Amino acid sequence: xxxxxxxxxxxxxxxxxxxxxxxxxxxxxxxxxxxxxxxxxxxxxxxxxxxxxxxxxxxxxxxxxxxxxxxxxxxxxxxxxxxxxxxxxxxxxxxxxxxxxxxxxxxxxxxxxxx
Amino acid sequence: xxxxxxxxxxxxxxxxxxxxxxxxxxxxxxxxxxxxxxxxxxxxxxxxxxxxxxxxxxxxxxxxxxxxxxxxxxxxxxxxxxxxxxxxxxxxxxxxxxxxxxxxxxxxxxxxxx
Numbered sequence: 099x100x101x102x103x104x105x106x107x108x109x110x111x112x113x114x115x116x117x118x119x120x121x122x123x124x125x126x127x128x129x130x131x132x133x134x135x136x137x138x139x140x141x142x143x144x145x146x147x148x149x150x151x152x153x154x155x156x157x158x159x160x161x162x163x164x165x166x167x168x169x170x171x172x173x174x175x176x177x178x179x180x181x182x183x184x185x186x187x188x189x190x191x192x193x194x195x196x197x198x199x200x201x202x203x204x205x206x207x208x209x210x211x212x213x
Numbered sequence: 214x215x216x217x218x219x220x221x222x223x224x225x226x227x228x229x230x231x232x233x234x235x236x237x238x239x240x241x242x243x244x245x246x247x248x249x250x251x252x253x254x255x256x257x258x259x260x261x262x263x264x265x266x267x268x269x270x271x272x273x274x275x276x277x278x279x280x281x282x283x284x285x286x287x288x289x290x291x292x293x294x295x296x297x298x299x300x301x302x303x304x305x306x307x308x309x310x311x312x313x314x315x316x317x318x319x320x321x322x323x324x325x326x327x
Binding site: 104130132134139140141142143144147188192199200201202203204205206 | 247249255256257259262272303305307314315316317318319320321323
């Protein structure tokens with residue numbers, strides 16, 4: 099079975115500071131990994147995805163994530179936080195198989211950005 | 214381009230009343246369809262997914278059910294709502310077949326059961 103653990107339900111950073119949101123996964127097969135963002139009262143939007151092509155994945159809005167198999171991690175980073183980055187972020191894993199595959203989400207990390 | 218519509222956006226229902234949330238996808242065919250629930254302060258819980266008309270897989274035993282009467286229509290229902298059914302319900306779709314399962318979400322339906 100697959101699972102995702104996001105370390106820290108809340109993270110607070112100052113505007114211009116580094117953003118680091120942590121995600122560890124468990125999967126018995128090579129996983130597909132994702133980060134999604136959710137703004138208040140909206141659905142989720144894809145930030146980036148890992149599909150084994152490259153371990154460092156760049157996404158939208160300046161975010162990137164690095165797949166580390168040895169650490170079973172897929173942490174999300176952004177060099178300089180902006181006020182508009184305040185949102186909830188979800189790490190997710192799927193096995194990408196046929197026949198209706200499932201995506202399992204972490205509990206989410208709410209990012210606060212201080213002026 | 215593909216779009217996903219979900220309605221109603223908000224509803225308040227008494228305990229014991231029925232529920233029907235509807236989701237439709239446009240601009241694609243044979244999508245995989247999903248219902249997730251997001252409770253306050255918690256992550257997303259996969260409730261149901263479907264790979265085709267009439268094919269429903271349930272992830273969590275509960276008093277909810279799902280149906281897929283048409284290729285791009287996915288309905289979440291309940292005969293009698295419980296207080297614990299309150300939450301934010303999200304419909305999503307992904308392309309059929311294997312590969313990276315990128316989900317596209319609807320705007321969500323917020324259900325309050327009183």
